[in-house]
């Protein structure tokens with residue numbers, strides 16, 4: 001049975017065979033994978049999914065992979081945890097964290113998209129993979145290329161965090177640091193993709209790559225007992241993840257695994273220093289105005305997001321909203337999540353926590369409704385953001401009396 005019908009233009013609807021193409025020849029619209037839901041209905045059931053492996057591949061039937069999985073066998077099925085402490089702090093009744101800060105193997109949700117794209121690249125017979133990255137994608141493409149014995153070229157803005165550079169280099173790709181913004185790196189990669197026969201996971205492989213993000217949405221719904229939450233807050237860079245979580249929920253409804261409509265409202269979170277999608281939402285316009293990023297949330301620093309328009313449409317269609325976070329609020333968000341739930345997320349997670357707080361305060365998220373916060377990356381990759389904020393409390397020699405004195409000092413300070 002063929003589950004994938006082909007690719008389809010999101011704008012004019014024209015169909016294409018499932019090959020490594022990503023733009024419509026007629027209207028230049030982006031292409032998306034189209035499935036045969038008729039064929040899938042009845043074959044994909046809650047039971048068939050639950051009997052699958054504890055990874056994103058329990059949803060393989062809803063991903064554009066024809067053959068065997070080539071890399072990333074253990075990606076996904078990350079914890080969804082009830083966050084009672086943070087819920088108390090934010091004043092909401094039912095709050096959950098979908099925690100991809102512990103996604104295998106490179107600690108961000110990008111492993112989901114890359115596992116699909118690299119498997120697909122091997123299916124199509126490519127020997128080289130590549131990407132333009134704000135950091136996490138670089139880590140993940142390099143790691144999966146190593147596992148899949150492929151060559152890799154990774155393009156990043158030269159001012160990326162040291163942690164992310166190191167966590168790419170360790171896998172031995174060819175790392176190209178470009179003096180410019182991510183948007184300039186991305187434009188360069190489009191030109192390179194035209195010239196060399198490489199699988200650029202987020203350029204010519206974008207239709208396949210982006211489908212991997214659906215697994216994050218499928219898992220949220222399954223882990224809540226096949227009950228979609230009323231709100232999901234999602235950090236946006238290129239704007240793909242938020243649209244694909246929404247697509248995932250719609251697919252579950254189309255397959256009869258949940259009752260439509262889901263009633264889930266999708267909310268976008270961005271940094272104030274790079275928030276063109278949230279700006280669209282707040283101004284209620286479908287015209288995206290590109291910005292030059294200036295934020296500590298570098299993994300979200302895309303000033304001209306490829307899926308910005310669709311991310312805006314997703315929030316609009318679902319009845320969601322969006323919020324910006326300042327650099328200070330991002331740090332407060334990271335510290336709040338760590339202090340209340342014991343989860344150390346990167347700056348992107350700080351953005352999402354901060355935005356959620358505002359969405360609750362303004363009433364966009366009512367306090368008695370269920371909320372999932374999307375935590376998409378790990379804090380150990382971006383320690384730079386916190387070095388100046390955190391300090392060792394007590395420094396002493398190795399004696400009990402020194403500790404007693406220090407403890408007395410501490411107590412007098414807090415008294």
Ligand SMILES: *Cc1c(COP(=O)(O)O)cnc(C)c1O
Nearest residue numbers: 136237238239240241348376377
């Ligand atoms: C890339 C990234 C995102 C946003 O993904 P898009 O699909 O480009 O919107 C969110 N969080 C983290 C940690 C990321 O690395």
Ligand SMILES: [Zn+2]
Nearest residue numbers: 009012024027
């Ligand atoms: Zn078209």
